[in-house]
Amino acid sequence: MRLKGEFQGQEWQAEAQLIKGQLWVHINGRTLTVEPEKKSTRRGGAKNKSGDIVAPMPGKVTKLLKQKGDSVAAGEAVLVMEAMKMEYTLKADIGGRVEELQCSVGEQVSLGKMLVKISASAETAGIKA
């Protein structure tokens, strides 16, 4: 829907629409999205910096490069996903040990699904602290 208003003496026009609970607003060349339940305004989202690797998009797991118990360095590739015909390599944010694999090769996963849990190793944790 089209919205009009005035802010500090300045007239504005915007487009707004609620889609599946998310509010979309276009104003002055920018598109903003708002999650109504949290009442917080954001553009995009926050990047996960923990030992959890979650699916950044819906797609298919095509390769697991680490097994349960393997040690991983921060930035090392852990698994490969395919979405929209492109491959995406998911890397560990922290160094440590693979604690749990919650997906398998060939599995179709949804956005945000937990794929791999990595527990920070003592030495990495030490360096970080």
Place this chain on the structure above:
Amino acid sequence: VRKFKRIAIANRGEVAVRIIHACEELGIETVLLHSEADVGTRAYRMATKKICIGPAPTAQSYLNIAANIDGARAGGAEAIHPGFGFLSENADFAEACERAGLVFIGPSPRATRTLGDKVSCKALAKKLGVPLVPGYEGDDQSVETLISEAEKIGFPVIVKAAAGGGGRGMKVLRSKEEARELIESAQREGQSAFGSPKVFLEKYLEKAKHIEFQIFGDCTGRVIHLFDRECSVQRRHQKIIEEALSPSLTPDLRRKMGEVATSLATHANYRGAGTVEFLLQDDSFYFLEVNTRLQVEHPVTELVMGVDLVKAQILTAQGDPVFPETQLLAPRGHSIECRLYAENSFLGGVPSTGLLGEVKFPEGPGRRYEYGFEAGDEISSYYDPMIAKVIVWDENRRRAIEKMKKVLQETVIFGVHTNIPYLLEILSHPEFVQGTMTTRFIDTYFSQPLQEPTLSELEKAVVATAQRSVRSVETGGGSAATEFPSPWLTYWRGI
């Protein structure tokens, strides 16, 4: 000369719409060969007839030769337009069409084999004395051989799917250590996207520009070129912004490269639309590959040259001559295309899927919008993330850039995130504005996700108003359903 009554379209999205437009204008009916997932698309709503050729995965639908041929025949089509991607560069498909009595709108299977297979194409180029980038294109495809050949060429080396295109199955190898993982990944991508794991290697030029020439062979065997495009703005070897003409060519280089492009196509008896790609570095050009099909970025050539390439393809397949000597084929002004991808610019470009809300493209002179989805359509993760193309024309490059920025700012797309914020940053970057960008441009300046800008006081106030207004509409009763038409939502839940 024959006149087609009905043409089948073996494609989807915005290119299917582009072909339907050309057919409608020529008085030809269309049969859309679509997957189960693509009933909620603009092409589906526009085509005269629609035939479902299989489930969503491309191997079972858009890449399935038998299903496409059967669909075209069942739909009563006389010819098939393959668009780009999918089966467009597949000579087996072109042959299967011929066997089934269908006209394949494109080059002959033989020309496709000679030019489309990057390995045999290089052999022809070598014979004609065309400058090539050093590389390996042997039949020994073991990872060990590929690694040792890469070492011989000298890192960085690029690995590419032999049957590929569009950036899929391409990786840059910077050292021996990472070579194995990336070669295997390119082989897998080649297998999944094109049905062949075959790859070849090439020296990776670090500061090259991507320049390509539009070629066209008419039904009499005459081949001409329709000047050049520059597509140096690429990410993961996928083009993002294209323009015509290239801001980088001197008249002398333009003449020489145009001659090489025409000569390659002439030697392969090329028919229809095709593109000869080059890399340009330090005023030397290297032949890269030929795409034996219509290009995603064909509209920029159409706008500066005053031609309709899709109609020309169809007319050529009918046996009608196109681009007569009396037609002035000279470039005028400047045209830029931006590919709109459904992705989140603030999360490093991860794909964004979902129900498409409102879509509004601003009207005005010198703008063209090619899109395959409209409000209420679902953007799924089955296919590539390009949801639309925005093309502008103006008298010169500087004005075309300014027009593009204005148009992108005024474009409204709700429901999925788009790369518009990212495109706006690129269009304002000094290197792009000067026209000196290379294929490393994105890696050099845009490798990190965009910083989320803070909201202005005005934006906060508008958001607050929108929250109140939208809520009041929702509670107003019944209007929510008309605002978000979603006929396919239940269908999707069933998958």
